Amino acid sequence: MIKQKPSTKLLIDGGDPNETRRIRDLFGFVDGQTTNPSLVAKNPEIKQRIAASGKLSQDEEESEYKKIVQRISPLVGDAGVSIEVFSDLKTKAEEMASQGRNMFTWIPNAYIKYPCTHEGLRAASISVKERIRVNMTLCFSQEQAAAVYAATMGASEAVYVSPFIGRLDDIGVNGIELVKNINKMYERGDHHVHVLAASIRHTDHLLSSFALGAELATAPAKIFEEWAAQGYPLPDEKYVCKALDGKGKSLKPIEYKELNLDAPWERFELAHDLTTQGIKKFVADYESTLKRSA
Ligand code: E4P
Numbered sequence: 427m428i429k430q431k432p433s434t435k436l437l438i439d440g441g442d443p444n445e446t447r448r449i450r451d452l453f454g455f456v457d458g459q460t461t462n463p464s465l466v467a468k469n470p471e472i473k474q475r476i477a478a479s480g481k482l483s484q485d486e487e488e489s490e491y492k493k494i495v496q497r498i499s500p501l502v503g504d505a506g507v508s509i510e511v512f513s514d515l516k517t518k519a520e521e522m523a524s525q526g527r528n529m530f531t532w533i534p535n536a537y538i539k540y541p542c543t544h545e546g547l548r549a550a551s552i553s554v555k556e557r558i559r560v561n562m563t564l565c566f567s568q569e570q571a572a573a574v575y576a577a578t579m580g581a582s583e584a585v586y587v588s589p590f591i592g593r594l595d596d597i598g599v600n601g602i603e604l605v606k607n608i609n610k611m612y613e614r615g616d617h618h619v620h621v622l623a624a625s626i627r628h629t630d631h632l633l634s635s636f637a638l639g640a641e642l643a644t645a646p647a648k649i650f651e652e653w654a655a656q657g658y659p660l661p662d663e664k665y666v667c668k669a670l671d672g673k674g675k676s677l678k679p680i681e682y683k684e685l686n687l688d689a690p691w692e693r694f695e696l697a698h699d700l701t702t703q704g705i706k707k708f709v710a711d712y713e714s715t716l717k718r719s720a
Pocket of ligand 1: 590625626
């Protein structure tokens with residue numbers, strides 16, 4: 427059991443309720459959960475079902491996803507369960523918002539994940555007006571985070587933005603600095619957007635997120651188990667991420683930008699290669715579970 431809880435809320439990044447239960451037993455609590463199409467495709471029961479009776483229809487896939495989040499929902503605290511809409515690069519905001527409206531009814535503590543794209547932000551601005559909680563995912567730049575802030579201004583429910591640390595590290599850029607820069611930029615704001623550190627690959631990312639004061643962090647169960655095995659260390663604010671790539675080379679720093687959070691959201695530069703690649707990967711993983719339609 428954790429004796430001293432970090433001030434950062436802890437979320438499990440996964441698609442398997444058994445993992446959530448395992449970490450809840452270990453910690454004594456879990457604040458929330460994030461899911462995505464790749465994680466759902468890896469769910470052991472979905473894999474078994476596909477092995478036994480073939481790929482799923484779209485309706486079956488949706489009903490499996492719903493069952494998974496309904497099993498996770500009562501296991502977690504007030505950071506909720508993030509459910510991702512199925513979108514490719516052509517999906518329009520109205521279609522995403524309509525999926526989000528439906529998914530939001532699945533469980534009482536849902537957050538709807540939309541990508542940090544023009545259409546994803548438009549979907550978020552529709553959803554927040556309907557009091558739907560959103561989690562803006564695949565965030566790779568300070569500009570995207572500024573657009574999230576501006577597009578959801580006036581939201582009466584919580585809004586999350588998920589900077590993806592590990593995927594920036596993968597291209598040689600220090601992902602932790604994106605979290606730091608977004609936190610700094612949001613200090614001047616009204617605090618309606620909460621920073622959820624995501625794509626956490628090792629305990630150094632987790633500890634750095636705590637040290638930077640990220641409000642929430644989502645990590646795979648195995649990272650939390652490693653942190654537990656280390657005795658749940660909590661860093662102070664001077665803790666510095668090692669920021670090295672797999673070969674021990676230093677990661678490139680990200681410069682802080684002065685951005686005006688009151689600007690119309692459409693004016694921010696939203697395009698990012700990693701966001702595009704991330705959407706393509708989610709589509710491929712989702713489709714890997716689907717029957718080909720005749
Ligand atoms: C968060 O919501 C995402 O599901 C997740 O953190 C992605 O992590 P990855 O880059 O390891 O796939």
